[in-house]
Amino acid sequence: METKEHKFHQETGFPWKHVIGLLLSLVLTAIAFWLALATHQPPAVVITIIVVLGFGQLLVQLYMFMHFTESDDRAWQVPTIYFALFIAFTVVGGSIWIMSFRSIVS
Template sequence: MGQNNTQANQHAHSGFPWSHVFGFILSLALTFLAVYVALYTSLPLSTILTSIIAMALAQAALQLIMFMHLKEGEGVTQTIAVIFSFFIAIVTVVGTVWIFFSM
């Protein structure tokens, strides 16, 4: 049984990583689209911010799925790791905003 899993993993990781290339190109497209919306459009500020936040969330989900292999993990350990990562990210952002506004 263990030998079958090893063979399946070797087969799954052989060949060119097209999904990683696709994820990278999509990440670049989302980044350049956000820059274009921010710098070269005359949309209202609230629309620009909303679109940038939507693209940032899409890129975060894309990177979790494509590069962090979120859908390939096993149960509780990966879930706890993702929750802890979100906690660290939220603490970092909230702490930074708090420091900026308290200066």
């Protein structure tokens, strides 16, 4: 019988992973707030950067807090979530693209 691979984070000692996750999310949030509210860069530049920072925050949640890669067999949630993100990107990105085309035409 094949042995299953176990990939679990052992919870020993101080919860460094969680503290680092919190600090990362606070720093990314602070940068986004500062860029949007305290600087006067072109809106397109600010929005692009803060959306990228948002994806960084999503990765922090997934990998530092949500035990994303853990499983007692195979981590099926990883392809599931990335597929859902692909659909989300298609829906949102596609909508922005289509509507920007409409504003060019009109």
